Amino acid sequence: MRLRIKTKSGKKIEGFIKQEGENIEVKSGDRTSIFKVEKTPTGEITILNPETGEKYKFNPIFSSKYEITFEINGKIYSVERIAGISQGEEDEDNVAVLKSAFSALVKKIYVKKGDKVKKGEPLVDLESMKMINTLKSPIDGVIEEIYVQEGKNILSGEKIVKVVNVNNINRTKEE
Amino acid sequence: MGFKKILVANRGEIAIRVARAAKELGKKVVAIYTPQDRGGIWRYFADEAYEVSSYLNIDEIIYVAKKSKSDAIHPGYGFLSEKEEFAKACEQEKIKFIGPSPESLMMSGDKAIARIKAQEAGVPVVPGSDALESPEEALKVAKSIGFPVLLKAAGGGGGKGMRPAFSEDEFFHLFRQASEEAKSAFGDPRIYIEKYIQEPKHIEIQILGDEYGNMIYLFERDCSLQRRNQKVIEESPSPLLPNDVRLKMCESAVKVMKKINYFNAGTVEFIVDKDWNFYFIEINARIQVEHPVTEMVTGVDLVKRQIKIAEGEKLDISQEDVKLSGHAMEFRIYAEDPENDFMPSGGYVSFYKEPSMPGVRCDGWLYSGCQVPSQYDPLLLKLIVKGENREETIRRSLLALEELKIYGIKNNIPFFKFVLNLEEFRKGEINTWSMRSILEKYKKWNEESQVSDPLILLGAYLTSTIVKSQAELNGRYEYISANGRASSWKVRSWKIAGRMESRGQLK
Numbered sequence: 178m179r180l181r182i183k184t185k186s187g188k189k190i191e192g193f194i195k196q197e198g199e200n201i202e203v204k205s206g207d208r209t210s211i212f213k214v215e216k217t218p219t220g221e222i223t224i225l226n227p228e229t230g231e232k233y234k235f236n237p238i239f240s241s242k243y244e245i246t247f248e249i250n251g252k253i254y255s256v257e258r259i260a261g262i263s264q265g266e267e268d269e270d271n272v273a274v275l276k277s278a279f280s281a282l283v284k285k286i287y288v289k290k291g292d293k294v295k296k297g298e299p300l301v302d303l304e305s306m307k308m309i310n311t312l313k314s315p316i317d318g319v320i321e322e323i324y325v326q327e328g329k330n331i332l333s334g335e336k337i338v339k340v341v342n343v344n345n346i347n348r349t350k351e352e
Numbered sequence: 353m354g355f356k357k358i359l360v361a362n363r364g365e366i367a368i369r370v371a372r373a374a375k376e377l378g379k380k381v382v383a384i385y386t387p388q389d390r391g392g393i394w395r396y397f398a399d400e401a402y403e404v405s406s407y408l409n410i411d412e413i414i415y416v417a418k419k420s421k422s423d424a425i426h427p428g429y430g431f432l433s434e435k436e437e438f439a440k441a442c443e444q445e446k447i448k449f450i451g452p453s454p455e456s457l458m459m460s461g462d463k464a465i466a467r468i469k470a471q472e473a474g475v476p477v478v479p480g481s482d483a484l485e486s487p488e489e490a491l492k493v494a495k496s497i498g499f500p501v502l503l504k505a506a507g508g509g510g511g512k513g514m515r516p517a518f519s520e521d522e523f524f525h526l527f528r529q530a531s532e533e534a535k536s537a538f539g540d541p542r543i544y545i546e547k548y549i550q551e552p553k554h555i556e557i558q559i560l561g562d563e564y565g566n567m568i569y570l571f572e573r574d575c576s577l578q579r580r581n582q583k584v585i586e587e588s589p590s591p592l593l594p595n596d597v598r599l600k601m602c603e604s605a606v607k608v609m610k611k612i613n614y615f616n617a618g619t620v621e622f623i624v625d626k627d628w629n630f631y632f633i634e635i636n637a638r639i640q641v642e643h644p645v646t647e648m649v650t651g652v653d654l655v656k657r658q659i660k661i662a663e664g665e666k667l668d669i670s671q672e673d674v675k676l677s678g679h680a681m682e683f684r685i686y687a688e689d690p691e692n693d694f695m696p697s698g699g700y701v702s703f704y705k706e707p708s709m710p711g712v713r714c715d716g717w718l719y720s721g722c723q724v725p726s727q728y729d730p731l732l733l734k735l736i737v738k739g740e741n742r743e744e745t746i747r748r749s750l751l752a753l754e755e756l757k758i759y760g761i762k763n764n765i766p767f768f769k770f771v772l773n774l775e776e777f778r779k780g781e782i783n784t785w786s787m788r789s790i791l792e793k794y795k796k797w798n799e800e801s802q803v804s805d806p807l808i809l810l811g812a813y814l815t816s817t818i819v820k821s822q823a824e825l826n827g828r829y830e831y832i833s834a835n836g837r838a839s840s841w842k843v844r845s846w847k848i849a850g851r852m853e854s855r856g857q858l859k
Contacts, residue, residue, distance in 0.1 A: 178813065180809055180812060180813055182808070182809065182812050184802075184808065185691070186799075190805045190808060190809055192805070192806065192809040194809065194810065194813045201810060201813075203806040203807075203809050203810050203813075205805050205806050205809055206805075208805075208806065210804075210806040210807075212806075212807075212810055214814065219705055219755075219757075220703060220705050220757035220759070222814070222818075224807070224810065224811075224814075233803070233807070234754075235811065235814065236757070236759075236766075237759050237811075237814060237815035237818040237819050238758075238759065238760075238761075238762055238763070238815070238819070239697070239699075239759075239760065239761060239762050239815070239819060240760075240815050240816045240818075240819040245811075245812045245815045245816055246689075246691070246762055246815070247811045247812070247814070247815040248766050249803055249807065249811055250803075251766055251769050251770065252766070252797070252798050252802075252803075253690065253691045253766050253798060254802075254803075254808055254811055254812075255689075255691045255692070256808065256812055258812075278689065278692045278695050279689065279692075279695045279696055279697045279698070279726075280697065280698050280699055280726055281726060282726065282727075304726075305695075305696045305697075305698060305726040306687070306696035306698065306726055306727070306728065306729060306730045308696060310695070330726075333697065333699070
């Protein structure tokens with residue numbers, strides 16, 4: 178199985194995973210590692226590196242279409258799934274695709290497609306567990322796409338709004 | 353007057369807690385749930401369960417109580433538990449409200465009245481002034497209270513117009529700033545001044561009183577570890593608290609409660625400064641989330657006592673009977689993401705397993721395959737651990753947190769494991785300001801020495817295979833709530849205020 182993920186720090190990791198019995202082979206770059214996984218019915222999971230003899234306590238926590246969260250030796254790792262086919266990298270300074278960090282109800286949408294927004298301007302209110310969180314625009318820009326509707330429930334990691342830097346577009350047009 | 357049937361006007365873990373206590377006393381139990389909570393397991397702890405539109409709808413809940421012939425209502429915590437209006441509505445319908453009187457609720461609910469009552473009882477409150485407009489007058493007051501002082505907007509809260517002032521030099525400047533901010537935020541430039549208590553501990557005293565004026569205290573709970581004013585870990589006894597201060601606080605709590613003619617279970621909250629001076633803050637006129645901590649160290653079942661007191665029984669334990677034994681801690685396991693500013697995280701629980709060992713108690717409502725709706729409080733369960741002493745409790749808690757498994761939704765279990773290993777926590781040196789530095793340390797620790805790329809890939813792979821996808825669980829959830837759907841059809845066809853549903857359809 179091929180897996181492409183992006184870590185919190187923005188690092189992209191790609192690899193192939195092959196499971197044979199209790200041995201799992203992970204190929205990443207030119208490196209191949211073999212791990213052993215021990216699982217008890219009570220949910221205790223241990224990862225073993227037979228080569229080094231290292232043992233890791235492992236807890237799976239969360240998995241969705243968009244992100245995966247787990248715990249290794251007490252530390253949390255939250256990674257984003259990258260779709261199987263490369264869609265071309267987006268310019269992160271000039272394009273911002275806002276995603277929900279939690280499952281929520283879309284309470285209010287303040288903008289519509291084509292609106293100009295300033296950095297920090299509220300875009301969408303999300304409600305979850307009695308708390309309302311306002312998503313604000315991270316850049317000055319134009320709303321290029323709204324992926325959600327008011328009153329709809331969304332999943333953690335789901336795309337909400339795409340904002341494109343307005344200055345950059347203007348400059349391109351002038352040139 | 354013994355109750356035959358008790359309606360529990362709440363959801364989640366406290367609904368189960370109250371149902372258990374009531375059943376132990378031989379009562380029938382009535383549960384309520386909302387359409388979002390049809391998968392709520394507390395329905396099955398009750399003898400009857402009815403659907404209501406909201407846990408805040410007084411008319412509907414009273415209607416269900418009357419139709420089901422319940423003779424008492426236990427409100428739990430939150431929702432309607434401290435609403436004077438609800439206690440009154442119960443009284444009018446001759447349904448016993450398991451809690452204090454509406455008059456006590458009115459007095460404890462109004463912060464200004466509660467403060468006056470505490471002062472009348474001779475209990476210290478945080479020294480403060482009335483609303484002030486002139487800076488010169490304000491300085492006079494600040495000097496008489498003693499620096500540092502806190503400037504607070506008279507017109508509203510939320511941190512607007514709030515400034516701590518540490519000396520006379522900066523006072524006028526800060527007063528002007530605070531006043532301007534208060535004016536623009538609330539249209540009221542007036543400021544009041546309060547003693548600024550730095551790095552305080554939050555310690556509260558549990559009391560029990562019957563309807564004949566007998567009252568006892570059940571010692572303290574230390575709830576100093578808080579995030580955004582929400583308690584995270586509670587423990588009893590409070591580490592480092594000198595015994596003479598403990599007793600003084602306990603006696604003060606009883607005095608305040610007697611002053612407002614309080615009966616049933618209640619809590620008096622204090623803040624305590626570094627020199628162990630304590631000041632009254634407020635009264636919690638309900639059973640509290642953290643009540644099991646007290647139950648573990650005193651052996652008194654508070655919820656059962658609440659029911660017996662409401663039945664009109666006299667308190668049959670004296671102050672001398674209440675003894676502290678061992679050390680207990682409670683961990684509030686929330687559905688929130690410690691990696692992402694503790695954002696709430698609802699969803700489907702694909703696997704759930706509770707720990708079990710001596711001195712470990714879980715008050716929760718999860719099961720493998722259940723759904724955590726995102727409309728309500730993110731509290732999933734309370735893990736309560738008791739040991740002979742604090743050190744044993746901490747070690748046992750670490751084991752219990754390791755055994756507790758919740759897969760499918762993000763939760764704060766990893767954060768608790770981190771906190772329990774911190775030196776300042778182990779030493780008991782925690783105050784309500786500690787969280788900020790703890791969070792910074794936690795973030796740094798999580799970022800440092802990450803494991804290798806192949807291991808991260810393997811972790812992601814294992815998680816996606818072990819944690820069942822939402823689609824797979826959907827089928828299971830539908831199966832569990834199939835009865836709920838049947839009843840929802842019934843509810844819609846009736847269209848009456850009470851939205852009744854009989855147990856027959858639940859089976």
